[in-house]
C-alpha cells in the first residue's frame with residue numbers, strides 16, 4: 327500500500343512567518359562594526375569589577391576584544407555573539423593569540439536570540455534603540471548581574487555608575503570621550519513586607535510597603551499604629567538597605583536594616599538606636615503581597 331503525504335503549504339505559514347520575523351528582526355537590529363578602543367575596554371572591565379569568578383557575555387562581540395581581555399587580564403570566562411561571520415573568525419583568531427581558547431567562545435548568532443542566563447557581567451557597544459529593546463530581558467536576569475555599556479544609556483533606567491572616560495585611541499587615535507555606564511540588576515522587591523522584633527520582651531510588628539522603579543525605591547513603614555516614611559531605601563542587586571525613625575512609645579528610635587532579598591524573603595539585621603531601644607537584632611521578613 328502506498329501512503330501519500332500531502333504537505334499543505336498553508337499549514338507551514340506560521341513557521342515561515344516566524345522565520346521571516348526573526349530574520350527581519352536581526353536585520354533591523356544590526357549595529358555597524360566599530361570596535362571599542364582597547365583603553366576603553368580596560369576601563370569597562372574595571373568599572374564592572376570583573377574577576378576570575380565572572381562569566382562575561384559580550385552582545386555584538388566584534389573582534390572579541392572585550393571577552394578576550396576579560397579572560398587574559400582578569401581570568402574571567404565567557405562568550406561573545408556576533409551576527410557577522412568575519413567578526414567571529416577574527417575573535418577566534420584573537421582568542422588563540424591571547425592563549426585563552428579554554429576560557430572563551432564565540433558564536434555567530436543574533437544577540438536577541440541569545441540565552442543570557444549564565445552571565446554575571448554583560449558588555450555591550452550597540453545603539454540606544456537596541457539597548458532599550460534589550461532592557462526588559464536584562465531586567466529579568468539574576469539580581470546582581472552587572473551590565474556595562476559603551477556610549478549608550480538605558481534612558482530612564484539610570485545607571486549605578488556613569489563616567490566620561492577620555493580615550494587616547496578613540497576616533498582612530500585622534501582621541502575623544504567615551505561614556506561608560508554600569509547597571510546592577512535589581513532584585514524585584516515591590517510589595518508589602520512584614521517582620522517582628524522582640525523589643526523589651528514583647529514582639530513589635532513592622533509592615534513596609536515598597537514601590538520600585540528599576541533600582542529606585544520609595545515607601546513607608548507602619549509601626550505602633552503609625553505610618554512613617556523611609557529615609558533611606560537602597561537596592562543594589564539583592565542587597566537592601568532601609569532606614570526609618572519610629573516612635574515605639576518612649577521617644578524616636580532610628581532603625582537601620584541591612585540584608586539580602588531572596589524572592590519573597592529578606593534576611594538581615596536591624597540596628598536600633600533610641601533612648602530606650604538599642605542594639606542589633608536579626609530580621610527575617612516575608613513579602614506578604616508582591617506588586
Ligand SMILES: C[S@@+](CC[C@H](N)C(=O)[O-])C[C@H]1O[C@@H](n2cnc3c(N)ncnc32)[C@H](O)[C@@H]1O
Pocket residue numbers: 352355356357358359360361362384385386387388389390391392407408409410413435436437438450451452476
Ligand atoms: C559597535 S560593534 C561593537 C563590537 C565589540 N563589542 C566592541 O565593543 O569592540 C557592534 C557589533 O555588533 C554586531 N551586531 C550587530 N547587530 C547584531 C545582532 N543583531 N546580533 C549580534 N551581533 C550584532 C556587529 O556585527 C558588530 O560587530
